[in-house]
């Protein structure tokens with residue numbers, strides 16, 4: 361995949377957190393970018409809060425092959441300042457759809473933005489939301505769920521969109537099924553716990569951290585296991601195993617994840633933080649009628665479904681809030697893997 365700018369309608373302006381050097385959090389610095397008026401079809405959104413993801417850390421460490429400078433962050437929420445499109449007006453409160461696409465191709469017109477030839481991630485394949493003002497295609501902003509604070513509105517887009525597509529579209533988790541969420545502290549995993557509980561499914565989790573296991577139980581997980589050799593405990597808790605395993609860790613846990621599956625179960629994965637190559641014990645896949653499902657980001661229709669779930673009471677977990685100027689400290693917190701839920705950047709009081 362090309363890691364150069366693929367979406368020129370995104371312009372990050374004003375004070376911004378800019379990835380400049382592949383040296384980790386210290387390589388992301390606050391810079392002032394010139395402001396302009398939005399082009400026809402675009403909206404200018406005054407960002408109130410943004411949030412960071414592991415993607416931003418990988419970028420800062422030079423692992424994403426992104427050529428700096430690049431404004432970071434896939435997640436943002438704010439107020440329309442000026443609109444070049446009749447669908448929005450100044451004062452509208454919006455959240456940013458983190459999937460980049462051209463909105464025009466056959467896939468986009470069929471609602472499959474994730475299959476767009478111009479697919480990308482805001483803040484990776486374009487500049488991102490960690491800035492005071494962002495210009496976006498008018499189709500890339502959605503109404504902010506009214507009950508959410510600005511920090512909450514900036515905390516959910518990427519993780520909840522990703523987890524929603526994984527559980528609801530790809531794995532088709534049902535209310536009477538059990539899902540095992542691996543690595544329960546990560547933002548996307550916390551979103552998965554919450555979405556699964558929201559639809560009434562039974563949730564089990566794994567985490568290396570006792571504190572994170574405890575937090576997962578508080579969010580409604582029924583049981584929490586250590587990260588190594590969890591399949592025995594999972595099978596003991598469920599009888600035959602779980603219908604769905606929510607994966608984002610990869611080689612370090614995939615074998616145990618497959619061992620945790622019930623007959624006909626599905627492993628769904630959006631990431632591979634422990635390495636890019638994993639071994640699969642093939643008989644476990646075919647004898648058990650199992651499925652191994654890949655997923656990345658999500659479509660506009662899935663984002664709408666997340667917004668509707670937020671209206672029905674679903675809420676993201678905010679781990680901590682840092683002022684934009686302290687973006688290096690925010691990235692350092694993610695780097696230490698101490699967070700539970702999302703690390704948010706407070707950008708402006710408006």
Ligand SMILES: [Zn+2]
Pocket residue numbers: 461462463464465466467468469473475476477478
């Ligand atoms: Zn497209």
